[in-house]
Amino acid sequence: MLRADYADRMSQEPTETCPGCGAVLPLTTGPIHRYLGASASCWERCATLTGVGEPAIFLDPFNGLLVDAYAAQHVGTPSDQSIQSVAVHLLTLYGVILEGVAPDQALWLRRRVLRPGIPEKHARFVWLTPPDFCHGPRIVAIEAAEPLQMAAACRAYIQQVWSAWSRTEHLPTLAHWYQAYVTAEKIGPERSPA
Numbered sequence: 001m002l003r004a005d006y007a008d009r010m011s012q013e014p015t016e017t018c019p020g021c022g023a024v025l026p027l028t029t030g031p032i033h034r035y036l037g038a039s040a041s042c043w044e045r046c047a048t049l050t051g052v053g054e055p056a057i058f059l060d061p062f063n064g065l066l067v068d069a070y071a072a073q074h075v076g077t078p079s080d081q082s083i084q085s086v087a088v089h090l091l092t093l094y095g096v097i098l099e100g101v102a103p104d105q106a107l108w109l110r111r112r113v114l115r116p117g118i119p120e121k122h123a124r125f126v127w128l129t130p131p132d133f134c135h136g137p138r139i140v141a142i143e144a145a146e147p148l149q150m151a152a153a154c155r156a157y158i159q160q161v162w163s164a165w166s167r168t169e170h171l172p173t174l175a176h177w178y179q180a181y182v183t184a185e186k187i188g189p190e191r192s193p194a
């Protein structure tokens with residue numbers, strides 16, 4: 001539920017719409033992220049929540065996946081950086097949610113996907129057309145939640161972003177990438193029999 005003061009503030013200021021999640025938020029002069037497709041105001045909220053946000057959200061290790069869900073939702077436009085970012089963050093969600101990797105191993109997952117091997121990390125992934133996120137979920141719902149509900153709102157946000165992706169035709173591609181770049185002991189071409 002939105003706090004009353006929050007709803008009030010939202011109705012009085014000039015706004016901008018986030019291209020990643022459709023959130024309509026008061027304009028800010030803050031920076032935009034280099035390659036995420038997020039409005040400055042939406043990104044500011046993500047940076048706050050993941051940086052100095054309510055620590056209670058992150059007592060639940062699953063909520064450390066907030067950054068993965070946010071990047072997987074705010075995909076931006078196709079570029080080497082955005083392709084790699086979306087792949088790494090989606091494979092991290094895939095590992096924890098589908099493969100049962102402990103959420104506190106998320107950093108290990110993000111690094112493992114990019115470990116050295118052939119193909120080189122820039123050539124491993126392709127652009128995945130994202131599901132439609134224009135109706136959310138939105139990170140702003142976490143900030144707007146009552147303090148005791150923030151951790152649950154964060155968890156719900158992460159799960160909703162993943163669930164939208166998991167219903168796309170890209171799930172088999174993600175499964176293939178996960179096998180090749182996370183599960184496989186070594187990243188490299190299949191050896192031909194001697």
Ligand SMILES: [Zn+2]
Nearest residue numbers: 018020021042
């Ligand atoms: Zn957004």
